[in-house]
Amino acid sequence: MKLYKLFILFIGCWPVTAQTFFEGKIIAKENTETIAISGANVYWKDTKVGAISDSNGNFELEIVPNNNNLIISYLGYKTDTLSVDLSKRLIHFLKEDPEAALAEVTVTQKQRTLQKSVYQAQNIVTVNKDELLKAACCNLSESFDTNPSIDVNFSDALTGTKQIRMLGLTSPYILFAEENIPSVRGAAQAYGLTFTPGTWIESIQITKGAGSVVNGFESIAGQINTELIKPFAAQPLFLNLYASANGRVEGNIHFTAPVGKKWHTGLFIHANQRNQKVDRNNDGFLDMPIAEQLNLLNRWQYTDAERGWVGFLNFRLMEDHKQLGQVEFNPTASTDGIWGSELSTQRWEGAMKIGKVNPILTYRSWGLQAALSYHQQESYFGLRIYDINHKSSYINLLYNSIIGNTNTTLKSGINFYFDTYEEQVDEVNWLRTDQGIGGFTEISQTSEKINWTLGMRIDIHNNLGTFLTPRFHLRYTPFETSIFRASAGQGRKAANIFAEQQQQFGTNRSIQIRNTDGVFYGLEAEKAWNYGFSWRQILLRGPKQADITFDYYTTDFEKQVVVDWETPGAIKFYNLEGESYAKSFQVAVDYSPSAQWDIRLAYKNYQVKSLYDSGFKQMPLQPKNRFFVNVGWESKTTTNGRQWRWDATWHGVGSQRLVASPRDGQGRWAPAYNLINSQLSRTFSSDFEMYLGGENIGDYRQVNAIISAEQPFGPLFDSAQIYAPIFGQMTYVGLRWNL
Amino acid sequence: MKYMRTFFIIWSTLLMASNAYAQKKLSKNQQEKFVVLGNCEMCKKRIEKAALTVKGVKMAQWDIPSKILQVVYNAQKIDADQIHLAIAQAGHDTRLHKASDVIYAELPLCCLYERLNIE
Numbered sequence: 001m002k003l004y005k006l007f008i009l010f011i012g013c014w015p016v017t018a019q020t021f022f023e024g025k026i027i028a029k030e031n032t033e034t035i036a037i038s039g040a041n042v043y044w045k046d047t048k049v050g051a052i053s054d055s056n057g058n059f060e061l062e063i064v065p066n067n068n069n070l071i072i073s074y075l076g077y078k079t080d081t082l083s084v085d086l087s088k089r090l091i092h093f094l095k096e097d098p099e100a101a102l103a104e105v106t107v108t109q110k111q112r113t114l115q116k117s118v119y120q121a122q123n124i125v126t127v128n129k130d131e132l133l134k135a136a137c138c139n140l141s142e143s144f145d146t147n148p149s150i151d152v153n154f155s156d157a158l159t160g161t162k163q164i165r166m167l168g169l170t171s172p173y174i175l176f177a178e179e180n181i182p183s184v185r186g187a188a189q190a191y192g193l194t195f196t197p198g199t200w201i202e203s204i205q206i207t208k209g210a211g212s213v214v215n216g217f218e219s220i221a222g223q224i225n226t227e228l229i230k231p232f233a234a235q236p237l238f239l240n241l242y243a244s245a246n247g248r249v250e251g252n253i254h255f256t257a258p259v260g261k262k263w264h265t266g267l268f269i270h271a272n273q274r275n276q277k278v279d280r281n282n283d284g285f286l287d288m289p290i291a292e293q294l295n296l297l298n299r300w301q302y303t304d305a306e307r308g309w310v311g312f313l314n315f316r317l318m319e320d321h322k323q324l325g326q327v328e329f330n331p332t333a334s335t336d337g338i339w340g341s342e343l344s345t346q347r348w349e350g351a352m353k354i355g356k357v358n359p360i361l362t363y364r365s366w367g368l369q370a371a372l373s374y375h376q377q378e379s380y381f382g383l384r385i386y387d388i389n390h391k392s393s394y395i396n397l398l399y400n401s402i403i404g405n406t407n408t409t410l411k412s413g414i415n416f417y418f419d420t421y422e423e424q425v426d427e428v429n430w431l432r433t434d435q436g437i438g439g440f441t442e443i444s445q446t447s448e449k450i451n452w453t454l455g456m457r458i459d460i461h462n463n464l465g466t467f468l469t470p471r472f473h474l475r476y477t478p479f480e481t482s483i484f485r486a487s488a489g490q491g492r493k494a495a496n497i498f499a500e501q502q503q504q505f506g507t508n509r510s511i512q513i514r515n516t517d518g519v520f521y522g523l524e525a526e527k528a529w530n531y532g533f534s535w536r537q538i539l540l541r542g543p544k545q546a547d548i549t550f551d552y553y554t555t556d557f558e559k560q561v562v563v564d565w566e567t568p569g570a571i572k573f574y575n576l577e578g579e580s581y582a583k584s585f586q587v588a589v590d591y592s593p594s595a596q597w598d599i600r601l602a603y604k605n606y607q608v609k610s611l612y613d614s615g616f617k618q619m620p621l622q623p624k625n626r627f628f629v630n631v632g633w634e635s636k637t638t639t640n641g642r643q644w645r646w647d648a649t650w651h652g653v654g655s656q657r658l659v660a661s662p663r664d665g666q667g668r669w670a671p672a673y674n675l676i677n678s679q680l681s682r683t684f685s686s687d688f689e690m691y692l693g694g695e696n697i698g699d700y701r702q703v704n705a706i707i708s709a710e711q712p713f714g715p716l717f718d719s720a721q722i723y724a725p726i727f728g729q730m731t732y733v734g735l736r737w738n739l
Numbered sequence: 740m741k742y743m744r745t746f747f748i749i750w751s752t753l754l755m756a757s758n759a760y761a762q763k764k765l766s767k768n769q770q771e772k773f774v775v776l777g778n779c780e781m782c783k784k785r786i787e788k789a790a791l792t793v794k795g796v797k798m799a800q801w802d803i804p805s806k807i808l809q810v811v812y813n814a815q816k817i818d819a820d821q822i823h824l825a826i827a828q829a830g831h832d833t834r835l836h837k838a839s840d841v842i843y844a845e846l847p848l849c850c851l852y853e854r855l856n857i858e
Contacts (some may be wrong), residue, residue: 059847
């Protein structure tokens with residue numbers, strides 16, 4: 001104890017004995033940053049007593065008698081003579097000497113194209129425009145190829161549609177929103193992602209896990225929000241053309257213009273076509289459909305920054321037509337005995353948004369969103385018929401404020417939703433109306449180390465009853481470089497078994513719905529809890545960046561509609577009676593060794609199991625393991641804006657369980673395979689660039705993609721058992737031009 | 740009719756009086772802008788955090804290029820001087836309060852700003 005006191009005394013006395021030294025720090029301003037000046041000469045005037053500042057700008061100098069005139073000099077800066085107070089530590093700014101200034105060196109840090117949230121409680125990855133350019137083609141469904149959080153599968157051997165999965169769950173379990181208005185749902189579930197052209201997208205936010213309650217109760221695995229380009233910020237005239245070796249041609253034109261002082265408008269036109277009949281695998285069926293789409297969007301944007309008003313009006317029209325099936329099929333001629341199919345979709349949408357931010361109390365705002373949509377699909381697949389008409393309306397009123405101060409924010413609001421579905425499945429008609437009202441409140445608390453968001457909503461729904469949806473997200477940052485996140489939340493949805501599982505119509509399986517007492521085709525609504533944990537560790541910061549992220553998410557279904565493909569010749573839908581879960585683990589490393597290079601590695605493991613009639617099994621066509629590598633490189637931009645960009649993605653897809661069939665037999669697993677995509681872009685100026693790319697460069701193809709292709713009207717015909725691409729290597733070229 | 744007129748005069752006088760009273764009454768959402776010295780993103784965090792630690796401050800936003808802090812506070816509970824003081828105690832000079840040299844010297848390198856006399 002005494003020794004301890006003595007020690008304190010000693011420490012206390014120490015500065016007194018050190019008074020023969022004078023200390024200080026030499027710094028300077030570089031642009032807006034303060035930097036330490038190391039190597040500055042510091043000496044007493046007219047003496048030889050001097051020192052040199054260290055790497056932190058600090059120096060220590062012996063005091064000489066009767067002299068307090070200090071001279072500080074450093075190359076490139078003005079030499080200063082100061083008369084200093086010897087008892088105080090000096091902090092001195094050097095001023096740049098304009099005459100002696102050395103050539104300026106600017107260090108700019110590149111923004112990452114995939115940005116993971118650091119401060120938010122939710123696990124959100126933002127995909128920005130530069131990242132979207134890496135996958136040059138062509139619509140929202142193809143925008144996730146370079147992103148390890150999202151898996152892309154193939155839905156069937158006929159339509160060429162790509163299916164999105166997150167945490168091992170298919171897209172119906174993901175809540176899609178377009179500018180926070182739910183989209184790609186109901187009738188649009190199967191093909192809706194192909195109805196948003198890639199050039200229209202400004203950014204995508206991917207939330208893993210339950211997510212916010214603001215946009216509804218339907219999200220179970222996560223949420224994907226798409227922000228479209230804003231007329232205010234877009235180029236007045238933009239042109240994009242694309243052509244691929246398999247006969248796909250796409251064109252996009254955007255016009256934007258100011259209208260008056262406060263309005264901006266934009267007209268976005270997209271058209272695509274594929275008119276070549278391709279059957280590389282010689283099974284008599286088209287590898288890709290013959291297709292055409294016309295898509296129009298007119299946006300109006302209103303901004304009055306002074307009074308804090310913002311508004312949007314959107315009008316959208318879309319027509320899509322696909323022809324698939326056997327090569328010799330001709331829809332206009334009599335084609336007895338030839339299997340053919342056509343899908344025609346028409347969709348229009350109108351949406352508006354008004355928001356008002358209090359100009360003084362900027363944390364206080366309210367917003368009103370309203371959307372109407374009409375979606376009509378008419379289709380036949382051989383002898384089967386599937387028509388769906390979905391009318392939807394949605395209103396959301398939202399209020400933002402704070403509790404105490406801006407560290408605690410409050411979001412509160414009401415949703416109204418109204419959907420009518422009219423479906424014809426072969427000879428059966430189904431009619432349904434879903435309507436309801438929901439009220440929600442979300443409180444977020446922010447502090448340096450801990451953030452949390454607690455959301456709760458109550459819905460009164462004609463078919464789902466009255467229920468609560470709780471969701472909770474937590475972020476904990478014990479050190480600046482470690483970010484831990486945890487989340488828990490509930491979600492529910494009605495399974496639109498026909499619209500979501502349209503690949504069933506490309507089979508001759510008989511549709512069997514076992515339950516009869518539920519509201520949704522006799523089945524019950526789905527209900528699940530999602531829990532997640534994530535740890536992101538930042539390993540390197542500065543010019544070299546590296547981090548590693550571990551994610552573990554589990555979704556436990558309390559109620560689920562089991563889609564059972566296990567019996568050849570039948571597809572069965574029944575209420576889950578037992579266990580069903582999706583557990584996913586992901587480890588991802590992001591590494592940027594320099595501003596030019598970007599490397600992403602990921603390993604993913606999925607345990608997606610349900611109790612089927614035939615036992616507790618992994619979901620068919622769901623790889624247990626997936627590997628992902630993406631390498632991106634870009635050259636330094638020259639003064640006239642020229643640049644090269646290159647990137648390559650490797651997907652290692654592990655083996656997938658196959659259902660019993662005459663092709664695969666019983667208990668077989670599909671082989672693991674690799675997919676490589678790559679793209680090279682050349683920017684000629686800030687206004688013009690061209691790109692050249694290749695998909696599936698290794699040319700891996702699934703053989704015998706269609707089961708019983710030789711007997712398309714037989715009971716075993718099945719085009720839905722797809723685990724790999726059917727179309728092989730494909731090259732494409734394109735250009736982007738800001739006029 | 741006469742009563743009506745008298746009533747109207749009294750009523751409007753009362754209304755004006757209460758209006759005058761309301762104007763004197765301090766605002767719960769008082770907005771103020773003032774210069775706070777600092778440099779960088781880290782300063783921004785420090786300044787805003789310091790302002791928000793004063794109970795009654797609802798919002799604090801500091802703009803790096805202009806060095807202007809915009810605050811909204813409940814003027815019935817606190818006055819602006821308390822906010823200036825809290826920020827100065829965190830090491831950042833304002834028009835009303837200067838940080839002590841000791842606190843200033845302990846600022847992280849990037850936050851060492853040039854000490855000027857601000858009006």
